[in-house]
Amino acid sequence: MFPQRRMRRSRSRNIQPLLCEFTVSKNDLVAPLFVDEKITAPRPIESMPGQFRHPVGGIGAVAKALWERGVRAVLIFGIPGAKDPHASGAWCADGVVQQAVRLIRADVNEMTVITDVCACEYTDHGHCGIVGDTRNGPDLLNDPSLELMNRIAVSHAESGADIVAPSCMLDGMVGSIRSALDNAGFEHVLIMSYSTKFASALYGPFREAAGSGFTFGDRTTYQLPCSNSREAFLESQMDADEGADILMVKPAGFYLDILSRVATLGLPVAAFQVSGEYAMIKAAAEHGWIKERETVLESLISIKRAGADLIITYFAGDVAGWLDEKQ
Numbered sequence: 001m002f003p004q005r006r007m008r009r010s011r012s013r014n015i016q017p018l019l020c021e022f023t024v025s026k027n028d029l030v031a032p033l034f035v036d037e038k039i040t041a042p043r044p045i046e047s048m049p050g051q052f053r054h055p056v057g058g059i060g061a062v063a064k065a066l067w068e069r070g071v072r073a074v075l076i077f078g079i080p081g082a083k084d085p086h087a088s089g090a091w092c093a094d095g096v097v098q099q100a101v102r103l104i105r106a107d108v109n110e111m112t113v114i115t116d117v118c119a120c121e122y123t124d125h126g127h128c129g130i131v132g133d134t135r136n137g138p139d140l141l142n143d144p145s146l147e148l149m150n151r152i153a154v155s156h157a158e159s160g161a162d163i164v165a166p167s168c169m170l171d172g173m174v175g176s177i178r179s180a181l182d183n184a185g186f187e188h189v190l191i192m193s194y195s196t197k198f199a200s201a202l203y204g205p206f207r208e209a210a211g212s213g214f215t216f217g218d219r220t221t222y223q224l225p226c227s228n229s230r231e232a233f234l235e236s237q238m239d240a241d242e243g244a245d246i247l248m249v250k251p252a253g254f255y256l257d258i259l260s261r262v263a264t265l266g267l268p269v270a271a272f273q274v275s276g277e278y279a280m281i282k283a284a285a286e287h288g289w290i291k292e293r294e295t296v297l298e299s300l301i302s303i304k305r306a307g308a309d310l311i312i313t314y315f316a317g318d319v320a321g322w323l324d325e326k327q
């Protein structure tokens with residue numbers, strides 16, 4: 001007890017760095033990228049200052065610039081030229097993501113390429129798979145959508161993805177995709193499951209970015225309610241049992257308690273710092289109300305402290321640059 005125990009003794013400027021428990025390194029960062037089949041020049045995303053939709057032809061150079069800054073992994077989201085009820089643009093061999101993966105492979109082969117496996121950017125109704133009538137009206141149908149996810153995942157693997165990341169929160173999606181990948185000879189391709197994904201208001205800017213708003217209903221019949229912690233843990237546990245290689249909690253910052261529980265499952269855990277988290281920090285910083293760099297680094301350290309091994313963040317490129325400046 002005081003005065004023998006003085007906590008401030010460990011906080012002197014020379015001692016503090018020696019006792020640091022958590023840091024963020026470039027190896028922790030995954031940069032999400034939007035690839036748009038309909039554009040020929042990068043287009044800024046209004047609600048996400050500093051982020052762009054990239055044309056397919058330019059994506060190799062974007063990945064290369066990130067690689068040169070030290071970012072070692074990208075997560076690809078595609079915006080197709082056309083949408084239909086069956087999401088055929090999501091699994092065709094020359095789909096926007098498939099083209100992007102091949103181009104990144106050609107330009108910077110060392111980059112770890114992760115692809116988002118879902119249908120919501122490709123369906124004309126904007127839901128994450130096949131929809132049909134239920135007693136509560138039209139809704140996402142679970143089992144018919146699994147086959148669609150299998151096709152998407154295998155086509156991404158065929159184009160060279162290292163990791164496929166199913167994000168649709170369908171029951172059984174991980175086991176189903178694992179079997180499909182193995183049957184197609186892609187047993188080396190990892191599955192990073194969006195295993196605990198909440199129906200969050202923080203996805204708003206992403207929907208502008210990816211054009212994935214929906215024409216009816218919402219996603220609360222497949223994504224998690226923010227009120228439920230046990231259910232959130234069970235979702236990740238089941239995906240672990242189905243063979244996920246990496247689990248994920250999304251969003252990150254409002255769900256650090258969940259992240260810390262999911263980390264106890266023993267598998268690597270990714271945290272997705274989502275578009276709304278990015279937009280909030282950007283907007284407050286633009287007003288001069290908070291300091292951007294300090295806030296971003298604090299947010300990422302918090303996510304690491306809670307148990308994340310990887311952080312998917314729109315700040316990845318900036319953070320990699322800042323880490324260089326610190327050294």
Ligand SMILES: [Zn+2]
Binds near residue numbers: 119121128168
């Ligand atoms: Zn989706």
